[in-house]
Amino acid sequence: MQIKTSLAIAIVAVSVASLSLAENLPLTLSTVKRDPVASKAFEAMKKDHALPSWVERGGTETRGNSVSFDGRQMIVMTACKPHECGSERFAILYDPQRNVxxxxxxxxxPKRRDTERLTWMNLRDGGESIDGRAILYAALTGSVANHPDAFNFK
Structure with missing residues (x-):
């Protein structure tokens, strides 16, 4: 009985922690742009990159997923060009602890549907270089949404 109670308490604690993380963070591209802190990180990320106008206006969005690597909780979120999700997609990985x-x-x-042009933003030589790329691309393919527990790296 004590094991069941301890397990139930642990599950509730994890659920509450996840909810509080999610409640306090911008979870879509549009909420990032409205958040005064996160919007500064967004502006720094896109510096020196020309983004399509739909990214600035807003696209079709998915709610962010919590992931982790390098011991930090992060949120990964995606958006795509309205009515053309197969042709243009955008993913953001947000580290709220460092506001990066x-x-x-x-x-x-459009001429060769089997060719994708990838533009990586703000990735340097740190842990985000490898794991960050994997998470961002996986978010665009739907893998993060389908298998969220698979993207918690140490």
Whole structure:
């Protein structure tokens, strides 16, 4: 009985922690832009990159997923070009502890549908270089949404 009670308490604690993390963070591209702190990280991330106008205006969004690597909780979120999700997609990985954002813009070549142009934003030589790229691309393919527990790296 004590094991069941301890397990139930642990499950509730994890659920509450996840909810409080999610409640306090911007979870979509549009909420990032409205958040005064996160919007600064977004502006720094996109510096020196020309983003499509739909990214600035807003696209079709998905709610962010919590992921972790390098011992930090992060949120990964995606958006796509309205009515053309297969042709242009955008992912953001947001580290709220450091207020840093990483991004990936994926554009499919209209003449060669099997060719994708990937534009990586704000990725350097740290842990975000490898794991961040994996998470961002996986978010655009739907893997993060389908298998969220698989993207918690140490």
């Amino acid at each position: 954002m990483y991004g990936l813009l994926l554009v499919v070549d």
